[in-house]
Amino acid sequence: xxxxTQSPSSLSASVGDRVTITCQASQDIRKYLNWYQQKAGKAPxxxxxxxxxxxxxxxxxxxxxxxxxxxxxxxxxxxPEDIATYYCQQFDNFPRxxxxxxxxxxx
Amino acid sequence: EGQLVxxxxxxxxxxxxxxxxxxxxxxTFSSFWMSWVRQAPGKGLEWVASIKQDGSEKxxxxxxxxxxxxxxDNAKNSLYLQMNSLRAEDTxxxxxxxxxxxxxxxxxxxxxxVSS
Numbered sequence: 001x002x003x004x005t006q007s008p009s010s011l012s013a014s015v016g017d018r019v020t021i022t023c024q025a026s027q028d029i030r031k032y033l034n035w036y037q038q039k040a041g042k043a044p045x046x047x048x049x050x051x052x053x054x055x056x057x058x059x060x061x062x063x064x065x066x067x068x069x070x071x072x073x074x075x076x077x078x079x080p081e082d083i084a085t086y087y088c089q090q091f092d093n094f095p096r097x098x099x100x101x102x103x104x105x106x107x
Numbered sequence: 108e109g110q111l112v113x114x115x116x117x118x119x120x121x122x123x124x125x126x127x128x129x130x131x132x133x134x135t136f137s138s139f140w141m142s143w144v145r146q147a148p149g150k151g152l153e154w155v156a157s158i159k160q161d162g163s164e165k166x167x168x169x170x171x172x173x174x175x176x177x178x179x180d181n182a183k184n185s186l187y188l189q190m191n192s193l194r195a196e197d198t199x200x201x202x203x204x205x206x207x208x209x210x211x212x213x214x215x216x217x218x219x220x221v222s223s
Binding site for chain 2: 001032034036038043044045046049055085087089091094095096097098099100101
């Protein structure tokens with residue numbers, strides 16, 4: 001199985017800050033990576049697919065990059081409504097696997 | 108965009124069975140792979156199973172192989188998860204999600220608690 005190592009596990013930042021989360025795959029997954037946002041008590045929501053493609057309707061402050069084994073998720077200017085847990089997920093192989101999540105808080 | 112509504116969760120004892128359902132609307136259900144993803148209390152997301160449009164291909168996480176069965180009824184726009192021999196570690200919110208690779212639609216989740 002492909003292991004997804006996400007870091008950091010938690011992050012505290014101020015409104016307007018640039019926030020970066022990384023995700024490393026245990027083997028080459030090409031660009032087959034998604035990023036999801038999950039707010040407390042809600043279902044996950046797809047933000048980025050194919051490593052760098054912004055899902056329709058998602059604000060442009062969210063972006064993704066990377067390929068192979070190393071990926072980055074960035075919020076260019078943190079907003080209060082971005083408080084959530086973020087997950088990467090690979091879809092190169094079954095079983096699909098998620099990173100352990102990054103809980104983002106506002107300072 | 109589509110709506111997914113799960114049902115069938117509840118409290119069961121270890122070793123018992125439960126069947127989850129997911130009712131789909133607002134999109135052509137038969138055109139999409141469908142999946143189940145779960146989340147244990149306070150934990151991260153775990154993919155459980157996926158099924159092809161016509162049911163001819165199914166994939167499972169190792170921890171549920173031989174105990175869980177994913178199925179679908181395209182005439183009823185419904186997805187199912189038959190869960191047998193339930194264990195305490197199966198306790199989670201179970202989400203149905205549309206798609207094989209990118210889950211663009213999710214249900215609200217149904218809680219399954221396995222406890223004596």
